[in-house]
Each structure stands twice: as C-alpha cells, then as structure tokens.
Amino acid sequence: MFENFGFTGANAPHSRRVGVGEPPGVRRALLAITFAFLGLFLFLPLAAVFTEAFAKGLGVYLAAISSQEARAAIRLTLTTAAIAVPLNVGFGLAAAWLVARFEFPGKQFLATLIDLPFSVSPVISGMLFVLLLGVRTPMGEWLADHGLRIIFAEPGIVLATIFVTFPIAARELIPVMQASGQDEEEAAIVLGASGFQMFTRVTLPNVRWGVVYGVVLCAARAMGEFGAVSVVSGHIRGATNTMPLYVEILYNDYEFSAAFAVASLLALLSIVTLTLKHAVGRRVASQIKHAGEELPRLAA
Amino acid sequence: MKRVHAIPGFGLTLGITVAYLSVIVLIPLSTIFFKTAAIGIHEFFAVVAAPRTLAACRLSFFAATIAAIINSAFGVAVAWTLVRYDFPMRGAIDAMVDLPFALPTSVAGIILTALYAGNGWIGRWLTPFGVKVAFAPAGVVVALTFVGLPFVVRTLQPVLEDLDPELEEAAATLGASRLQAFTRVTLPALLPAILAGFTLAFARAIGEYGSVVFISGNLPMRTEVLPLLIMSKLEQFDYAGAAAIAMVTLLISAVLLFAANVLQRWSARRLTA
Known part of the structure; x- marks a missing residue:
C-alpha cells in the first residue's frame, strides 16, 4: 500500500518520508514490545501445550489420544460439527440472500438479532437450553415422558453448539453476497432460469469463498466450544464428552499428560484453522474490495 | 425499484x-x-445483592478492566508493527493473533494454568518474588488478557491501514516532533477504534468461562467471576439464582456491545470525514 508513494524496495518505506516513520530506536523498541507480548501470550502457550503433551514420551501420547474415551470424544466432536455446520451455513446463505438482496422494514433489526448469540456468555448459552428443555421444565417433562433425553445428553450438546455458532456463517456471507451483486442473477432469471438453477449455477459459484470461509470458522468454533457444551453435557465420561470437555475431565483427574495430548490435537486444529482462515480470508477480502472498485470503472 | x-x-x-x-x-x-x-423482584435482588454475587461482579469488572487496558496498550504496538513495519514471518504472526479465537477455551485454560503455576515455565520465576498468579485474582487477569488479545489489534489494523500518512507528514511540516504528531494527530484518529477494541475485549472478558475456570481455582468471594458463579449455581440446580445472575450479565454485555457499535461508527465517520 505504501508503494504508491514511490518508496518501493526499501523494507522501511516510511523511514525516508518526512515526519512519517519512527527513529530506529523507537522502531526497534516497538518491534521488541510486539514480539515480547505475542511471545508471552501466544507462542509460549503454544510451545507449552506440545511440550507438556510429549513430556512422558510418544507412547503415552499415542495411548492418550487413541484410548476408547478419546475416540468417543473425537467422534462426538466431529458428529456435532457435522450437524451444526451444514445447518448454520444453510441458514447463513438464506439470511445473506435476504439481507443482501431485499429491502424490507426491520432489516437492520433482523441483522442485529442474528448477531445476538455472539454477545451471550458461553455459560449462559448452555444454560438457556437447560432452562428450556431440562428435566424440571414442562418441555423437559414432556420429552422425558416420550423417552427423549436432550439435556445432559448428545442432542443438548448439538443444540448448544448450533446456538454459539449460529451467527458465524451469516456474518461472513452477508458482505460477500452484497459484494457479488445481483446483475448476473437477474440475467439468469430473465434468461429463464428457475430460482434453484440461478442459485446453484450463479449465486453459489459467486459466493463460494464466502461459503468456504463460513464453513472453516463455523467448524472450528463448533469443535472447540467448551463453556456452553459444558453446561449441557452433564459430564458423563465417555458418553457425552466432546474433545474440549474431555480435556477438562482428564485434567481434573490429574492425568496431565493425557489432557495435554488431547489438547495438542485441538491446538493443531486451531493452527490449521488459522492457516485456512488466512488463505481463504484474503480471497474473500479481495472479492469484497474488487466489487467496490468495479463500480466506478463501469461508470467510466 | x-x-x-x-x-x-x-x-x-x-x-x-x-x-x-x-x-x-x-x-x-x-x-x-x-x-x-x-x-419475583425480592428474590431477584436477594440473589443479585448477595455478597458472593457482588464479589464476583467486582472481580469480573476489575479483571476485565485490567485485561482490556493491557490489551489496548500492547494492541496499539502490535497493530502498529504489523501494519507499518516489514519483518520476517509477518504474515504468519499476523494470522497467529487470532489464536485466542481459534483455541478452545479449555485448552487455553489448562495451558495458562500450567505456565503460571508455582512450578510452571513462568510461575517459577515469579514465585521467588512472592507473586502468585495461578489460583489468585492475577490468574484471572492473565486468562482474560489472553482471550481478549485479538480485539484491539483487529479493530485497529484496518483503521491504521486507511490512515492517510499525509496527515502525519503535514504535522511534521508544520513543525511537530514525531511524538507530537503521534499524540496530537495519529492517536486522536485511532482513539475511537482503540476504545471499540477495548469495549469488545471487555465484553468478551465479562462472559468468559473456559480459560478462567482452571487458572482461577474457583474460590468463592476471592477468585470467582460471574460466569463461574452462574455455573456453580447451575451445578447446585439453583436455576432461579443462575437465571438472575445471567440476566444481569446479559444486560452488561448488551450495554457494552451497544457502546462498541457506537464507537465503531464514530471511528468509521472519523476516517471518512
């Protein structure tokens, strides 16, 4: 971005501009502060999780992540994500279509409501479902009479996960949908495409990176959520543990190496997420930016 | 139409x-x-005004404030460095800033506890000075600093990128020192974004559970924050009490997020003006 000012090449484009850029001492100090802070709060914790995970050797590590309970936790984590992600991405597409393509009263209010779960503490998110469907509530009693168990069981975990990941895909898809514009979709309709054909052949390809981005972020949060699922899980070992919950159980049982071994899998998952987010996020951002740039070019 | x-x-x-x-x-x-x-109103106030609730409320606000201040101060340095300087691995480090969003909070919780415990990598250097972080209020601050780290950096980055260097240049031409240019020109332009980031980090911290539960040690009246208190009420099947405290927490979050929204709009207006 600073290349526009004619200072390409130098790795310190600012330093030769009058009044812009800091003296080398200040610069070094700022870099040192940044590295120290991020080192202390990001890199040291990351290094610690892998060190602790392998502290008792590879054998203990492998045993910890392949035990029957660990496998059950991995399975439940993946199942939960496999239910929550498609539902929320599907909803995200519908909501993005609605918000980006139509004007209607209450649109801004609807957008605010969609973001609501972001402002709810994880513990409260889980608690909502206990209050709604727990054993001592009217709905819970009805469910119990019909032999359905939701709270302190897997369906509760899935519900709480859907709640906390609810806005993620919609929030990413709305700007992408707005940026992709509706000219091509109108053309498809005018040329005789059905709504479904327009959606699968025009809309989806146009917003594909937004969808990928939404899936990545939603899946990561779905697999990593702890507070909300902790409330609804009831902590039945082996039966209703997702991986983040299993980490807690192991830790509280003083099985530290095993806890860190499972934690290291989750840490690895978040590194993969960040890498994907970085790669896909750039495409999404450039798509949104290009849409903004195209308008004046067409006008000229 | x-x-x-x-x-x-x-x-x-x-x-x-x-x-x-x-x-x-x-x-x-x-x-x-x-x-x-x-x-009912009486029981509601009995729960909300109970000493244990007030202690949790105080610690939540205190620790969230300190954590958000730490994140604001360092967030400015981090955002500044990431936007304006070039150094090896900048892209990777930039991506890593989101780690607290991506890492499950229970994982963050056990790692921070291990690091800051008396025999941990960091804790062992603090123990000789009598500084106790894990299982003390300071541990809550550490956990909340971790989870709030990305907010100030991420609200500040786009603003810094859009900031016209000509403003600073003009300040310099008019005789301002670099420090004057920063405090009188740059900082005021960044302030709404910093405050928005501060508020978002604070709001996140008020609701945080997973990373705090391990490092705090959960001592009622001493290291218990609001979400931990809600959890403890839920575990005792005191749903009414949990709901009352949750209601208060939700209202606090709503006010904070409204404030963050206003601040971000102010920040956007400043940039376009």
Missing part, C-alpha cells in the same frame, strides 16, 4: 431466517426472561 422483484426467494429466505432464528435463538433466550420474571 422494480429490479428487486426480478430476484426470487424473498418469502422463502425470510421464512427460513425467521423460523430458524426463533427456534435456535429467540425462544431459548426468552426462557431467561421468563425464569427471572417468575422468581
């Missing part, structure tokens, strides 16, 4: 959006209002 009607799917997407929103968010969220309303 007419264009809009060429696009199909208004009824369908409106139906899906409203139905799904109601089932997943609005109906569950309404239970907390019903539950709180059902317990």
